[in-house]
Amino acid sequence: MLVFIAILLSTSQVLAKFRGFKDPIFPQYPNDMKSIPFRLGSMTPYHPPDKTCVAIRCHCTVRHGAKYPKEDVQTEISGLNFIQEYLNARYKDENALNALPKENREAILKIMKWVNKTSSKSAKEINQHGLQTMYKLGSRWNSRLLNIVTSIESEKDIEFNSAIEDRCVLSGQEFLRGFLKIQKGKDSTVIEIPLAKVPKKGDHRIKLDKGKPEVKEPKVKKPDEEEVEIKFFNKVCPQETCYLREKIVKLLFPSDDEWETWRNEITSARIRAMYMACANSYVYDYSNEEEGHAWCHVFDIDDIIMFENMHDYQYYIKNGYNDIKTKNYGHPMMRDILGFLDKKDTEKFKLFASHTSNCLSLITGFRMFEDKDKLSLKNMTEGDKMSNRKWKSSLLGNYACNIMVVVYECENANYEISEEEEVSIFLNETPLEMVFENEITCTQCPIDAVKNLIIQLLKDTPTDEELKEYENLQKGKIVQEKIGETSISESSVKT
Ligand SMILES: *[C@@H]1O[C@H](CO)[C@@H](O)[C@H](O)[C@H]1NC(C)=O
Numbered sequence: 499m500l501v502f503i504a505i506l507l508s509t510s511q512v513l514a515k516f517r518g519f520k521d522p523i524f525p526q527y528p529n530d531m532k533s534i535p536f537r538l539g540s541m542t543p544y545h546p547p548d549k550t551c552v553a554i555r556c557h558c559t560v561r562h563g564a565k566y567p568k569e570d571v572q573t574e575i576s577g578l579n580f581i582q583e584y585l586n587a588r589y590k591d592e593n594a595l596n597a598l599p600k601e602n603r604e605a606i607l608k609i610m611k612w613v614n615k616t617s618s619k620s621a622k623e624i625n626q627h628g629l630q631t632m633y634k635l636g637s638r639w640n641s642r643l644l645n646i647v648t649s650i651e652s653e654k655d656i657e658f659n660s661a662i663e664d665r666c667v668l669s670g671q672e673f674l675r676g677f678l679k680i681q682k683g684k685d686s687t688v689i690e691i692p693l694a695k696v697p698k699k700g701d702h703r704i705k706l707d708k709g710k711p712e713v714k715e716p717k718v719k720k721p722d723e724e725e726v727e728i729k730f731f732n733k734v735c736p737q738e739t740c741y742l743r744e745k746i747v748k749l750l751f752p753s754d755d756e757w758e759t760w761r762n763e764i765t766s767a768r769i770r771a772m773y774m775a776c777a778n779s780y781v782y783d784y785s786n787e788e789e790g791h792a793w794c795h796v797f798d799i800d801d802i803i804m805f806e807n808m809h810d811y812q813y814y815i816k817n818g819y820n821d822i823k824t825k826n827y828g829h830p831m832m833r834d835i836l837g838f839l840d841k842k843d844t845e846k847f848k849l850f851a852s853h854t855s856n857c858l859s860l861i862t863g864f865r866m867f868e869d870k871d872k873l874s875l876k877n878m879t880e881g882d883k884m885s886n887r888k889w890k891s892s893l894l895g896n897y898a899c900n901i902m903v904v905v906y907e908c909e910n911a912n913y914e915i916s917e918e919e920e921v922s923i924f925l926n927e928t929p930l931e932m933v934f935e936n937e938i939t940c941t942q943c944p945i946d947a948v949k950n951l952i953i954q955l956l957k958d959t960p961t962d963e964e965l966k967e968y969e970n971l972q973k974g975k976i977v978q979e980k981i982g983e984t985s986i987s988e989s990s991v992k993t
């Protein structure tokens with residue numbers, strides 16, 4: 499990162515030599531007498547487009563910005579303090595540190611400089627970085643959808659929905675501030691951001707329908723996201739034989755006398771804490787970056803890819819194509835989008851400030867990034883680990899991920915407003931290419947075609963038989979989970 503910034507600075511100071519402009523390509527004019535006005539230069543405007551479109555309404559689902567880790571993760575990270583304290587004491591004498599091989603010295607020095615910024619007070623709260631991201635995202639959409647922004651006359655033109663958590667409400671507010679360019683003391687069409695509406699019971703647009711527990715007696719916990727991650731991690735890094743343990747102990751505690759003690763301290767739970775310290779270091783403000791990312795340096799790129807796989811697998815189970823239920827979690831929001839497209843007199847801007855699960859469930863509902871092969875614990879941890887998979891949830895469902903559905907009104911070259919509106923759907927600010935029959939594709943498509951596409955997607959619901967099979971499978975699974983529970987909690991990270 500520092501090197502990158504240094505390069506940027508150096509290039510901005512030394513101006514690149516100008517080589518000239520590149521000639522644009524001429525538009526294609528008809529090869530008949532219709533081209534007279536163009537060929538003889540008597541047509542204005544010079545390049546008349548077939549049509550001119552302006553955005554008039556949009557529907558946005560956005561995840562909150564970066565948050566502080568939850569309390570038990572913060573506790574686990576703080577649990578790494580004693581390693582740092584030990585290293586600080588052992589290498590108080592610089593000569594001792596300098597005597598180490600380069601690889602060990604570098605990693606140890608980084609851990610010694612680590613600044614623990616976790617504080618249990620902030621658990622799961624959005625942080626400054628997250629708020630800024632939301633504001634900037636809103637600003638970028640402001641410049642893209644300026645026509646909508648200027649057409650907003652009052653708070654009534656906006657519907658602001660949010661998940662109940664503060665980080666979502668605050669994210670939505672910050673997004674709106676950037677989108678509407680609300681600034682203190684400056685004129686803007688809207689002065690106040692409308693109050694956030696939180697989902698009522700039974701509304702599954704934001705709060706997904708996880709369903710009732712299938713088995714009532716005996717009461718067993720449904721496997722949650724964390725258990726999926728823990729299972730994955732325990733498979734890759736089992737307590738006694740984890741390859742990472744030996745590697746990290748050798749890296750941080752290279753002398754023979756340290757081996758016995760530290761081999762027992764560097765448990766697989768602590769290694770997971772190191773991973774979380776690394777991943778979460780990006781949410782804190784560090785004036786000196788090195789102080790923050792210290793724990794990333796006990797891993798190499800293959801280890802990081804393993805954690806990425808763990809993350810992706812977890813979300814595949816939770817909001818991906820795992821089963822007939824998870825893959826349709828996005829349906830209520832898709833029906834909402836359909837309703838939004840149907841009604842012309844609706845709000846001009848409809849916002850849903852929500853969670854990763856909402857971004858991913860829409861992506862899954864759109865049947866995007868679907869692999870032919872199902873992802874399983876086995877093939878995500880063995881062989882090539884599905885490295886060519888499409889499902890990369892870490893890159894799709896990240897902080898501030900967003901799906902924006904924009905409705906346009908178009909005029910033809912004769913300034914006549916066309917009957918049919920057009921629609922673009924943006925995933926993380928990139929317009930999606932929609933594919934229709936006969937290989938017709940478009941990124942801004944006729945509204946009826948888009949509605950039809952969503953209707954078709956909504957029809958992909960499980961048959962009664964599939965439902966029955968699913969339910970039986972769930973019952974079986976829960977019994978299995980129950981049996982397997984002891985092995986999960988034994989190696990649980992809550993040390
Ligand atoms: C650092 O770690 C300790 C636990 O050892 C914790 O109590 C504290 O809140 C952490 N954060 C800061 C900013 O010191």
Ligand SMILES: *[C@@H]1O[C@H](CO)[C@@H](O)[C@H](O)[C@H]1NC(C)=O
Nearest residue numbers: 871872873874876877878884
């Ligand atoms: C991955 O596992 C799933 C589920 O067991 C299986 O259907 C699929 O064929 C496997 N794919 C590969 C490439 O191993």
